[in-house]
Amino acid sequence: MFSKVFCLFLLVVVVAVEGYGHAFSSNHISRHDGHHEAVHGHDHGHHDYYTHPKYEFDYKVEDHHTGDIKSQHEHRDGDAVKGAYSLHQPDGSHRHVHYHADDHSGFHADVKYSTHHIVPHHH
Template identity: 70%
Template sequence: MYSKVLCMAVIVAIVAQFEDASGYGVAFSSNHFSKHDGHPEIVHGHGHHVDYHTHPHYTFDYKVEDQHTGDMKSQHESRDGDVVKGYYSLHQPDGSERTVHYHGDHHTGFHADVKYATHHIVPHHHHHHY
């Protein structure tokens, strides 16, 4: 799964650089990935074949901010063993922001808390004094 996310982050970074070079404005993207798996342990062996198992442990995050297109999103996720926790947020076409906090494990399954926030734009009126 982390390879898919890492690939997505690289694609987003390339697209952001292309948009900047095309003169459409500045876009910002960032990503980070850390993998902290433990030492491999032998699970079982079949003749010359040996399977290994490590305790999965990673964190990753990415962020995209493109003012020209309005593409604004971010995600953070961590895993320790079979417990996965994270959140993601994105600005939707209607101007609202969707934020999802999620967690899952083998015992309780997957759970997500989805929230929507509307950002109201208040126009500033400039008064000219003559």
């Protein structure tokens, strides 16, 4: 399901970016398929399989015409997920988020905002 949603997102980004000429978009996905482990169910004739989840991805969009500037990277190894994303918000500030989650401590995010002050020059 994740891969279908991500592919749809990439298609929308590519279609949106192609109309403006000076935009940039990139992505990278790495899946690491481990060995399947059999997990026996309650009925003796049924077997479920579990694969250790491991992946990493990143993407970046820079469209200065529309102001759509954002990036994200994330990696997962088992139950531990770490990542970060940043984006330019409509008010001109930048949001930077670093997050991690695991089965012991839950989800935690560190959100920071930065602004760039523009000083007008008068002639």
